[in-house]
Amino acid sequence: MKTSRHSFRKRGYIGNSCRSTQKTPKILIIYTGGTIGMIENPDTGALEPFNFEHLLENVPKLRLLDLEMESVEFENPIDSSSMNPQHWQEIAGVIEENYDKYDGFVVLHGTDTMAYTASALSFMLENLNKPVIITGSQLPIGDVRTDGEENLITALQIAGATCPNGNPKIREVAILFEDFLLRGNRSTKHSSDNFAAFSSNNYPPLAEIGMGIHFNFDQLRLSEPKGEFKVNYGMDTNVMYVDLFPGIQEGVVRHLFNTPGIKGIVMKTFGAGNGPNDPWFIKTIQEAVERGIVVVNISQCSNGSVNPGLYSAGLGISKAGVVSGHDMTSEAAITKLMHLFGCSDSRDEVISAMKESICGEMTIE
Numbered sequence: 143m144k145t146s147r148h149s150f151r152k153r154g155y156i157g158n159s160c161r162s163t164q165k166t167p168k169i170l171i172i173y174t175g176g177t178i179g180m181i182e183n184p185d186t187g188a189l190e191p192f193n194f195e196h197l198l199e200n201v202p203k204l205r206l207l208d209l210e211m212e213s214v215e216f217e218n219p220i221d222s223s224s225m226n227p228q229h230w231q232e233i234a235g236v237i238e239e240n241y242d243k244y245d246g247f248v249v250l251h252g253t254d255t256m257a258y259t260a261s262a263l264s265f266m267l268e269n270l271n272k273p274v275i276i277t278g279s280q281l282p283i284g285d286v287r288t289d290g291e292e293n294l295i296t297a298l299q300i301a302g303a304t305c306p307n308g309n310p311k312i313r314e315v316a317i318l319f320e321d322f323l324l325r326g327n328r329s330t331k332h333s334s335d336n337f338a339a340f341s342s343n344n345y346p347p348l349a350e351i352g353m354g355i356h357f358n359f360d361q362l363r364l365s366e367p368k369g370e371f372k373v374n375y376g377m378d379t380n381v382m383y384v385d386l387f388p389g390i391q392e393g394v395v396r397h398l399f400n401t402p403g404i405k406g407i408v409m410k411t412f413g414a415g416n417g418p419n420d421p422w423f424i425k426t427i428q429e430a431v432e433r434g435i436v437v438v439n440i441s442q443c444s445n446g447s448v449n450p451g452l453y454s455a456g457l458g459i460s461k462a463g464v465v466s467g468h469d470m471t472s473e474a475a476i477t478k479l480m481h482l483f484g485c486s487d488s489r490d491e492v493i494s495a496m497k498e499s500i501c502g503e504m505t506i507e
């Protein structure tokens with residue numbers, strides 16, 4: 143992360159009435175790259191990440207916000223397709239280092255892997271009590287029709303939004319995109335084209351953005367954290383997806399479940415958590431579980447939960463020792479496995495934490 147900071151202080155009324163008697167919120171912007179700050183390479187015509195200065199030049203309105211803002215940026219801003227756990231550790235490290243100095247954080251990020259980063263950070267930032275708002279855009283900030291300006295400004299306003307008692311309104315990792323603020327570990331990128339690119343199919347929006355920012359207070363995490371804020375840096379990448387489809391071959395499934403070094407598998411199943419009833423299929427899973435692999439059942443459906451007891455096609459999977467992922471997104475499930483294996487060598491501990499909702503990532507009936 144580049145240590146040089148851009149600092150821009152600005153005053154101006156943004157229509158938040160509970161603000162008048164309170165101090166101006168201090169927000170740290172963490173720029174990682176993504177389309178929002180990209181420009182076109184004149185030789186290839188392809189979009190490439192560019193620096194934060196360029197982004198600022200294109201949003202002079204930032205100076206009108208009633209916020210104190212500073213920024214840090216990746217040494218080399220990236221397309222989020224290159225995002226990896228080292229980058230997450232870097233982002234989490236900046237938040238930890240600056241936790242007491244700022245009231246909120248806005249992370250500028252590419253959309254492609256934004257839901258993974260949001261999920262990973264939600265697990266890494268334990269006892270978070272301040273807003274971490276992730277945003278980006280579908281069109282670069284320099285484009286006349288950009289969605290980046292509005293997303294950036296709204297994300298900053300949300301990061302600075304406080305209750306009358308001075309507490310931040312948002313105390314979790316969230317994605318702000320177009321019309322909604324979504325819980326980070328419930329979000330998925332569903333469109334590579336629409337400005338409304340993200341959805342949260344199993345959890346209501348934290349806020350709806352219209353002429354005002356309407357917070358959905360019943361859905362926010364408002365309880366006091368159980369302890370001091372801390373960052374869990376460990377992320378173990380010995381995890382993978384196995385995505386089922388009709389006709390998937392025994393040799394392929396055996397090969398995947400026997401991948402050397404693998405500790406956790408998120409198996410994407412049909413409907414309510416179902417898979418083929420072929421004995422070889424159940425046996426392959428059972429053998430993997432007996433070898434100590436944690437297998438988690440996630441539905442390929444974007445809405446609803448796995449319920450493996452509903453059909454006998456799901457019963458076999460659950461009897462083989464597969465852990466229910468309930469209504470988690472696949473992004474949350476895979477990053478949760480990385481996080482848990484990064485924090486513990488005990489398979490039993492990983493399984494029991496996998497069954498719990500750590501920070502609102504799943505609904506347990």
Ligand code: ASP
Nearest residue numbers: 176177221222252253254
């Ligand atoms: N490929 C870009 C990225 O994820 C897409 C975007 O930002 O919208 O960095």
